[in-house]
Amino acid sequence: MKTAIALLMLLTAAQAQNVNNHIPYTEPHHERQILDIYAPKNAKNLPVVFWIHGGGWQTGDKTSVQLKPQIFTERGFVFVSTNYRLLPHVDMGTIIGDVAKSLAWVHRHVAAHGGDPERIFVMGHSAGAQLAALICIDNRYLHAEGVPFSVLQGCVPVDGDTYDVPAIIETGETRRRVHGQPQPKFGHREKFGNDPEKHRDFSAVTHVAKGKGIPPFLILHVADHPDVTAQAQRLGAVLKEAGIPVRVFGANETNHNNLNANLGLPGDSPTEALYQFLDEVLKK
Secondary structure, eight states: OHHHHHHHHHHHHTTSEEEEEEEESSSSOOTTSEEEEEEETTOOSEEEEEEEOOSTTTSOOTTOOTTHHHHHHHTTOEEEEEOOOOTTTSOHHHHHHHHHHHHHHHHHHGGGGTEEEEEEEEEEETHHHHHHHHHHHOTHHHHHTTOOGGGEEEEEEESOSOSSHHHHHHHHHHHHHHTTOOOOTTOHHHHTTSOHHHHHHTOGGGGOOTTSOOOOEEEEEETTOHHHHHHHHHHHHHHHHTTOOEEEEEEOSOOHHHHHHTTTOTTOHHHHHHHHHHHHHHHO
16 A cells, blocks of 8 residues: 555655756766755745765666655755765775765756755655764764755754764674674675774764754664664764754654655654654744
């Protein structure tokens, strides 16, 4: 039933959107330094959702957006989905830099597509959740691209497990060691540079501080998964301590993929939490 509803919604949405695909966000550009823009017809000065796909920083694509273009354009947003270069072809710092360059392009050009460059919400799933949280907390990346933190209206990381990279490395490696399981050849330790200082630097929790202009957060996670729950609660606690508005929402009876894929379905509780978050932020 959910699949049928989703297909019907997608077919209806295609008639109500202006879509611009494969826009380069830097010149010269790599084939993955591109983004897609979905806007309501006759859009003007609408808030923007900037979406970062998951895939373990190794796979994934900007087209993996399920119902998101429809639900956001119907609610009066311009929706942007970005690609970025991937491991192992580039390192983690380059990936984060790509996301910052993409968001900077959006800030400079989204008005021509009906968006408000001063009202951007950053969201992402899995690896994209780590990237979204870091971009919205560690201001060095956007500042390097000339983007003020004040344009960020909110951040919604979805089921990330790497807001505190040293913690997830220690948790996973201890679990495998205790149970006699082999360590991965290309796990979190290697993906983030195999250097403890880089692990800390690529952790959103490291950079939380008062007075930086960090936007409000809604952290969505699968309630019965211990790793993403611990990471979500850790990030939420650090943000709360710094006085940043934050809600941590654990979704029941779902999994890592479905939490993301079902955003936008009627009666979906994480979707309702997302809509409430957006409404509250935009009213201020």
